[in-house]
Structure formats: structure tokens, C-alpha cells
Amino acid sequence: MDAHxxxxxxxxxxxxxxxxxxxxxxxxxxxxxxxxxxxxxxSELRGDISDNKVAHWQATIKVGFRLDG
Incomplete structure (x- = not known):
């Protein structure tokens, strides 16, 4: 089995x-x-509030990817 x-x-x-x-x-x-x-x-979730409503979402994620090799 190959290791990645x-x-x-x-x-x-x-x-x-x-x-x-x-x-x-x-x-x-x-x-x-x-x-x-x-x-x-x-990893994190934030949002902006305008006029007592959610105006904008910000989602911070960690993405895993395989290295070539």
C-alpha cells in the first residue's frame, strides 16, 4: 500500500x-x-449584522490536499 x-x-x-x-x-x-x-x-464562523439581520457570512475552513510525489 502506498503512503500518501x-x-x-x-x-x-x-x-x-x-x-x-x-x-x-x-x-x-x-x-x-x-x-x-x-x-x-x-474552524471558524463569523457574520456581519446590519439592521438586526445577518448581512454577510465568513467561513474559515482548513482544506486538506494530497501532495504530489
Whole structure:
């Protein structure tokens, strides 16, 4: 069985609509330059409040990807 080595990076995605969209925005953008992404974990969740409503979501995630080799 081959051993694989993974690395984790931290990203923060944003969205005015939802947490899920904030996470997806971060993963989509990272996918433009990072290959072999395998998992993510939510590490922080924040939001802006305007007029007593959630105006914007910020989701900080750690993304694991396999190193070439």
C-alpha cells in the first residue's frame, strides 16, 4: 500500500447568502490553483449584522490536499 502525504491550508470564504455558499466559494477559488483537495473542516464562523439581520457570512475552513510525489 502506498503512503500518501497531505497538507492543510486555511481559507476564509464569504457570502451574503449562506454558510454553505461561503465554504463553496473558498473551495472553488482554491481549486483554481490547488490540486487533489480531499476534505475540509470548518474552524471558524463569523457574520456581519446590519439592521438586526445577518448581512454577510465568513467561513474559515482548513482544506486538506494530497501532495504530489
Amino acid at each position: 502525504i497531505y497538507k492543510k491550508i486555511e481559507l476564509t470564504g464569504t457570502s451574503p447568502n449562506s454558510v454553505e455558499e461561503a465554504v463553496q466559494n473558498a473551495i472553488t477559488k482554491a481549486g483554481e490553483s490547488v490540486r487533489e483537495m480531499k476534505w475540509f473542516e470548518l
